[in-house]
Amino acid sequence: MRVLVIEDDTTLGHALQEFLADQGYAVDWLTDGDRVLGALAGQTYDLLLLDLNLPGRGGLDVLRQLRQDGNQVPVLIVTARDGLEDRVAGLDAGADDYVTKPFDLPELAARVRVFGRRRTGQAQPLIEAGALTFDTVGREVRANGQRLSLSVRELSVLEMLMARVGRVVTKRQIVNSLSAWDADFSENAVEVYVYRLRKRLEGTGASIQTVRGFGYMLETQPA
The missing domain is CATH 1.10.10.10 (Winged helix-like DNA-binding domain superfamily/Winged helix DNA-binding domain)
Structure with missing residues (x-):
């Protein structure tokens, strides 16, 4: 499964890239929202891990544009915005799941595995x-x-x-x-x-x- 991480915090972005790679995924990493749409135009991904607070184009704007363009790539929002209105806005914009920072890596890995099972039609682990x-x-x-x-x-x-x-x-x-x-x-x-x-x-x-x-x-x- 190929995953695109969009995270401007270099420490967290690097940690996510290494952790998910150790789980057996191919992981690419971007640090700003302006490059996401271009990356998706040139490569197919199975999952996006999307921060909302990004330099340039914000994560929510990126997500809305993706869905407006008809791109149905699964999106897991990973953000520090933990308010109810933020979660509702993210899911209404087209996100498939929403995780707030700080989070435990094993939980994130479990959520990523869910997307992998959906992709292959497997209900069980x-x-x-x-x-x-x-x-x-x-x-x-x-x-x-x-x-x-x-x-x-x-x-x-x-x-x-x-x-x-x-x-x-x-x-x-x-x-x-x-x-x-x-x-x-x-x-x-x-x-x-x-x-x-x-x-x-x-x-x-x-x-x-x-x-x-x-x-x-x-x-x-x-x-």
Whole structure:
């Protein structure tokens, strides 16, 4: 899942970027509202974490413009404005959720996971595919009850494949979802992670098939 953080406090912005990246997300970060619309014109995001008190164009104005333009990207407002009128204004402007500062990072991570489940149509924090079980909270995969040792990137690629088991996931979809601005992540890198995952999945009853000219598809046997 690719997340855009819009936060002018550099300490908090950097902390959010690092924390969410550790959770397996691709994270880009902007410090002012004037650049948001341009960034969204050139890149698709799965979630925006939007501060309201921004230099240049304010967060609420950015949100209203997005919705006016028909952009339905999910938006989680993260702000120090904790009044009832502020919360109502943010939600009425088109925000999907609202968190006030200060907040606990585990709570924020839980809210972000909710958006991830909505995106993949998963109601529960567990994704199951054959003998594989992906715990999106603990960020671990088990095969027949045994934990698989995977890197953060391997986990993220496998999560995409498990959420779409039996369907093709293109290399471009993987790159767009997992590559932040400051990350060197290409279609060649995707091939490397898929190769590693195939090795990890040997003997589990799950396999990653290459659909030539399109991408990859996870196939599983009944658990």
